[in-house]
Amino acid sequence: MISTSSLSRKMNPLPFLARSFGSPINILITVVFAGILFFALPPLVRWAITDAAFFPAIPETCKSASGACWSFVIAKHSQILFGIYPDGERWRPLLVCALLIGMLIYSVRPSAWSKRLAWVWAGGLGLSWWLMGGGIGLANVESDLWGGLPVTLILTVVAIGLGFPTAILLALARRSKLPVIRLLATLFIEMTRALPLLSILFIASIMLPLMLPEEILPDKFFRALIALYLFASAYLSEVIRGGLQAIPKGQFEAGEAIGLSFAQLQAKIILPQAINVVIPALTNTIIVMIKNTSLVLVVGLFDLISSGKAALADPEWSSPSIETYLFITLIYFILCFGFSRFADRMEQRAKAPVK
């Protein structure tokens, strides 16, 4: 059994039991983890399910229960998800979330990648802006009142969506033969990377209003968005530059020899290969950027985490913060894990011998 297990593991997946008890080390690992589960699982299930409070979603339900207070999350889900957005208008951020998530799912399939997709996104983001802010038939909602999931989604999608093409241009500029262009790109990237995101957000939200006259000052949300966008561009561009450096000189020469222009050479030959090389590093940076959007709370924007915090301040409830943060964690996990799965598929696609 012991001697065959390592051999046959490669040839065909062994049944679960054989894998778990195939060798002394496997037996040990199995026993230890079974022990941990044996002691940890029952109390967890009791807390999260059997002793937990669900309905009716009022404070009294939680007071009589010894487990988790899910009633709070159920009662306050709209405030956690949408922050201090006016009560009667919350269908608008809900629609925005559905729209953005729908477009993300639509865009995942390579067959959807065309010029039309850019128009779909331009239209979708314009529509989101109108739904969130109002005007033309909808009540005005100042961006100070925006909050929760739509803020997180808009900041993420716009900062990365605009940051990625900008990063490509910055990476190419930093490798340019023209010294001025190279210097400017290097200066921007190094300056942005040398500053913590927090300080860039503070500059955008506190120092900019001191320097600019009020008439031309973009609002707080827009300033934070620009800060995140610049930050994402600088980081992504260095990842992409790493990929560009991995492409052999012969690829450039072959492209030039068949007459491709600089832009065609980059778009058709160099960048597709360079980006394929750095998919894992890009995924890493983008996931960090998704989570970085939560830092906007320091400049007074209500992202998902700060809306959750605000909901917890209700004195009628006993502040079930673990439950609230678990709920928020779940949303972040879905976003980040979803993106990581997408990146994995892209990597498989790049490796596949034939499309």
Added chain:
Amino acid sequence: MTDDNSAPAVTLSNVEKHFGSFQALRSVNLDVARGERIVICGPSGSGKSTLIRCINQLEQHEAGEIRVNGREVGSEPAQLEAIRREVGMVFQSFNLFPHLTILENCALAPIWVKKLPKADAEAKAMALLERVRIPDQAHKRPGQLSGGQQQRVAIARALCMEPSIMLFDEPTSALDPEMVKEVLDVMLGLADDGMTMLVVTHEMGFARQAANRVIFMDQGEILESAPPDQFFANPQHERTKTFLGQILH
């Protein structure tokens, strides 16, 4: 178009090129007639690759003049565009685009540079893949092909732009011996069709069979230039004799 139909295919006059302090080309003069097939040989570092790479401006010459079909070659964008439509190139290490299929490799430039409709470009690419005898590999990626097959695709890719001149930079040097012949056969076929060819190679069999002229280069200079019979039977220069002695055993 300023192409002059009576002008030679390629003219080099007093072409010079340095890499740092190393002089790669010393006042090189060469006329290549239309339809002429020239084999360039010489020891490594003698400037033979640099010479053909200057013709399509993968390297920029520093002095002298290069003309292709009567038109001056330079590094201005318009000049580059014109020259690369006229001149195809095949590299030692194939340099196929690994993320594209064989067919996409070939149809790319016709679609993007010549703005042919995709269907026409692919039909043309398929016709050329037939000619280099690998149409059945059209939907694979380069990594799935042998070296010889890849080099034949590289030839088809260059031919897709319908060049009037083909440059070959040691096209068989990176190949396993048993694959050299399949590539040389394709090149012989091209020669039979009257393509103007400049071939840097040590395949003296190819030189004997297909070349109108063999050129020997050493230290950035053209030392000897003669029809193959004369070149092999009666080399004039001492260094040519030594070189031939080394490669012909």
